[in-house]
Amino acid sequence: MSLDKILSISGKPGLYQIVTQTRTGAVVESLLDKKRITVGAHSNISILSEIAIYTLTEEVPLRKVLKTIKEKYNGEQTAISHKASKDELEEFFFEILPDYDEDRVYASDVKKVIQWYNILQKNDLLESLEEEMTDVSEEEE
Template sequence: MNVEKILAIAGKPGLFELKLQTRSGFLAESLLDGKKITVGLRSNVSLLSEISMYTYSEEKPLVEIMRAIAIKENEGPTAVSHKDDNAKLIAYFQEILPDYDEDRVYASDIKKVLNWYNILQAKGMVSKEEPKVENAEAIKEEVVEEVKAEKAAKPKTKK
């Protein structure tokens, strides 16, 4: 499962694939409808490869949780919908990640994970194979460096 260029953008439904860096941010393509959008540098954006969920022992990377769902569902869609009632979602998620921290992982987080999994599954991006996230840090550093270069290149105006 390669989610190194998959983004979650605050305020936007679904997931996006990072296409290219622009002067004022970057270009992303929706995995839901294929529409391309530009995202500014001030938007709250998260790489899926950088997201983790709390367990009682450690933080579990989202990629590993997605892999556990893929194993349980044999790489098919989830047995429950993200629109089901909270009790059903929590019971399903306890099968996937039995030691998740119930005080810090909310039903809304579980809904989001299941929705994201189903989006990725529909695009054929889920796998039972070991996750490959070794390049995620390099991608993150590259994006951060480009943002810093962009900010440094902007002329400062005096008021």
């Protein structure tokens, strides 16, 4: 499953995958507890494939950041928890993305990236990062 089908819903914990679309929104399933809910078009929804992280020179797609974390941890859960201190989170993110923009990327954003990575890893959805990276490379050629 690609990151196009995985989303974050403001005010709701974790990540969700789209099950089906309806006239007024979508039916989504939580990757945490597999419960299905209906979200309306008025909900603040972010599709993971459209999220990018600010660096000092450009915006790096979330897909590349997650892939870097996967390579660093060999596809396993991160050693750091999303509940770690602000300093630990920043130190972790500097290892992953050395030139990230500290003024525009907050500790809460780093927490989300770590939490999302661990959720995707637990649900065996990290393989889609490899497929998507291949698709993007082919499109650029």
